[in-house]
Each structure stands twice: as structure tokens, then as C-alpha cells.
Amino acid sequence: MFQPNSFDYVLDADTGVATITLNRPERLNALTFEVYDELRRAFYALHDEENVRVVIITGTGRGFCTGGDVEDIIGRLFERDMRGLLEFTRMTCDLILAIRRCRKPVLGALNGTVAGAGAVIATACDMRIGAESAKIAYLFTRVGLSGADMGAAWMLPRIIGMAKASELLMTGDFISAEEAHRIGLYNRVVPEGEALNSATDLAEKLARGPSFALEITKDSLNREASMDLAGALEAEAQIQASLMLHPDFRESYDAFVEKRDPNFL
Numbered sequence: 001m002f003q004p005n006s007f008d009y010v011l012d013a014d015t016g017v018a019t020i021t022l023n024r025p026e027r028l029n030a031l032t033f034e035v036y037d038e039l040r041r042a043f044y045a046l047h048d049e050e051n052v053r054v055v056i057i058t059g060t061g062r063g064f065c066t067g068g069d070v071e072d073i074i075g076r077l078f079e080r081d082m083r084g085l086l087e088f089t090r091m092t093c094d095l096i097l098a099i100r101r102c103r104k105p106v107l108g109a110l111n112g113t114v115a116g117a118g119a120v121i122a123t124a125c126d127m128r129i130g131a132e133s134a135k136i137a138y139l140f141t142r143v144g145l146s147g148a149d150m151g152a153a154w155m156l157p158r159i160i161g162m163a164k165a166s167e168l169l170m171t172g173d174f175i176s177a178e179e180a181h182r183i184g185l186y187n188r189v190v191p192e193g194e195a196l197n198s199a200t201d202l203a204e205k206l207a208r209g210p211s212f213a214l215e216i217t218k219d220s221l222n223r224e225a226s227m228d229l230a231g232a233l234e235a236e237a238q239i240q241a242s243l244m245l246h247p248d249f250r251e252s253y254d255a256f257v258e259k260r261d262p263n264f265l
Contacts, residue, residue: 004020004038004042005034005038006032006034006035006038007020007021007022007023007035007038007039007042008020008021008023009021009042011051011052013051015053015203015204015207016051016052016053016054016207017052017053017054017055017056017200017203017204017207018046018049018052018054018055018056018104019055019056019057019058019196019200020039020042020055020056020057020058021057021058021059021060022035022057022058022059022060022064022065023059023060025059025060025061025062025063026061027066027069028061028062028063028065028066028112028113029059029060029061029063029064029065029066029118030065030066030067030068030069030070030072030073031065031067031068031069031073031117031118032069032072032073033072033073033076033088036091036092036095037091039095039098039121040091040094040095040098041098042098043055043095043098043099043101043102043106044098044101044102046102046104047098047101047102047103047104049104052104053104053206053207053211054104054105054106054107054203054204054206054207055102055104055105055106055107055203056106056107056108056109056196056199056200056203057106057107057108057109057121057125058108058109058110058111058195058196058199059110059111059112059118061112062111062112062113063111063112063113063114063115063118064108064109064110064111064112064113064114064118064122064134065113065114065115065117065118065121065122066113066115066116066118067115067116067117067118067119067139068116068117073088074143089149092117092149092150093150093151095121095150096120096121096124096150096151096155097151099121099124099125100124100151100222101222103215103218103219104211104214104215105126105127105203105206105214105218106124106125106126107125107126107127107128107129107199107202107203108121108122108125108127108128108129108199109129109195109196109198109199109200110122110128110129110130110131110134110136110177110186110195111130111131111133111134111192111193111195111196112131112133112134112135113135114130114134114135114136114137115136115137115138115139115174116137116138116139116140117149117150119136119137119138119139119152120138120149120150120151120152120155121150122136123152123155123156123159123185124151124155126218127187127202128180128185128186128187129186129187129188129189129190129195129198129199129202130177130180130181130186130188130189130190130195131177131189131190131191131192131193131194131195132177132178132189132190132191132192133177133192134177134180134186134189134195135174135175135176135177136174136175136177136180136185137168137172137173137174137175138152138156138168138169138172139172140152140169140172141169141170141171141172142172147168147169147170147172148169152169153165153169156168156169156185158225159184159185160183160184160185161183164183177189208261208264209264210246210248210252210262210264210265211264211265212243212246212248212265213243213246213248216239216243220235220236220239223235224236247265248262248264248265251263251264251265252264
């Protein structure tokens with residue numbers, strides 16, 4: 001298993017829940033080149049980690065993540081030519097791809113400021129649990145860049161619709177946790193200090209579920225975004241038929257008949 005240097009990583013061996021914690025509270029967990037690179041490597045590694053069933057990403061202190069560090073990244077980008085800049089932007093996009101391709105469900109436990117690249121990382125998660133303080137903004141246009149960054153223009157309309165996504169990506173304005181929940185960006189909003197606990201409860205529930213079925217569900221959500229209805233229906237028919245041959249399907253039936261909780265693989 002990878003040993004990160006730029007963030008904290010804990011695996012609960014009993015539940016299979018892995019927690020990644022961004023830990024630069026004095027900088028509101030702003031990202032450095034090293035953090036970007038280690039995060040993407042972590043999610044690629046977690047894809048094949050047999051002991052991990054669900055992943056949580058969170059942040060310490062007053063913010064989840066405020067995006068790229070102004071001193072450690074933004075200032076240094078002015079020293080790069082087009083090739084160097086493209087190397088950086090491709091790396092940031094690769095992090096999002098790693099989160100979306102990770103076969104394990106990924107939950108975001110969000111607190112305080114969720115901004116810029118931090119907002120896109122949260123968006124890439126399969127579900128988001130926000131504390132009441134978890135305001136969110138896609139700040140890119142406010143610094144003269146495209147709101148379409150790190151896959152935001154692909155993911156966000158699919159979560160909250162084109163009109164609202166256009167507003168958030170074009171204005172760069174913050175919205176409250178309550179508003180994020182109202183428009184469907186946050187799955188839940190919980191009292192201050194409870195985001196990680198709530199995400200952990202949900203993660204443990206998912207971890208007790210059928211891991212292969214959850215993996216296939218996530219993969220289908222990714223793939224069917226680019227399919228027409230007929231193609232999606234045929235894909236789902238074939239996938240569901242194959243899962244009916246998986247031991248977890250029989251286990252769910254046996255558990256129902258025997259009036260007990262299923263013990264999924």
C-alpha cells in the first residue's frame with residue numbers, strides 16, 4: 001500500500017473504510033504540486049486495494065480544501081511555458097479521473113471552505129456530506145480562467161442541471177451548504193463537526209454491502225453518461241444478467257429466507 005507524505009491516510013481494517021485527510025489547516029488545506037500528485041496516485045492504488053471497500057476524503061481545520069496554493073502553485077505557474085502548464089493541468093485532471101475510475105465508492109466529508117480545485121474534488125466524489133459551514137464555489141473565472149476546469153463542466157451539469165451549473169461555473173460565487181443541498185450538490189447537510197462522522201456511518205453501511213455490485217453501479221454511471229437510451233438499456237441487461245451469477249445475489253436470497261443479514265463478499 002502507498003505511504004503518503006502530504007496527507008493523512010487511515011484504514012479501518014474491521015470495516016474496510018479508508019479515510020484520506022488533507023492536513024494543511026494553516027493553509028485551509030490548499031493543494032501543492034506534491035499533494036495533487038500523491039492524491040492521484042493514492043486513488044489509482046486504492047482502485048486495486050483488496051482490503052478497502054469505501055473511501056472518504058476530508059480536511060482538517062476550518063476548510064475542506066481551497067484549491068491550489070497561491071504561493072506554492074499559482075505563483076510558480078508563471079514560470080512555466082505552455083508545455084509545463086499543460087503538464088500541470090493534465091495532472092490535475094488525472095486526479096479527477098482517478099477518483100471517478102476508482103472502483104470503490106468515494107465519499108466527501110466537507111467542512112468550511114470548499115473552493116476551486118477543492119470544489120471539483122468534492123464534485124468528483126460519488127456522494128458529498130456537508131457540514132453547515134461547508135460553503136462551496138468554483139472560483140476559476142474569478143481569477144481569469146475557464147470555469148471548465150478539472151472536469152467541472154462535465155460533472156456538475158449531470159449533478160445539478162445545466163442552468164445552475166452554468167451559473168456556478170460562470171460567476172464563481174459561493175453558495176451555502178443549505179443551497180448546495182437544495183440543488184442536489186450535497187447529499188446531506190449535518191451539524192458542524194459531524195460531517196466526518198456522518199460520512200463514516202454511510203461508508204460503513206456501503207462497506208457492508210455487495211462491493212462488486214457497487215463497483216459495477218459506479219462504472220455504469222460513468223459509462224452511461226455518453227450512451228443513448230437503447231445502448232444503456234442493453235448494457236444494463238447484460239450487466240444485470242451477469243450479476244445474477246455472482247455469489248452475492250444468491251447470498252441475498254439465502255439471507256432473506258433465513259431471516260438474517262446478508263454476508264456479502
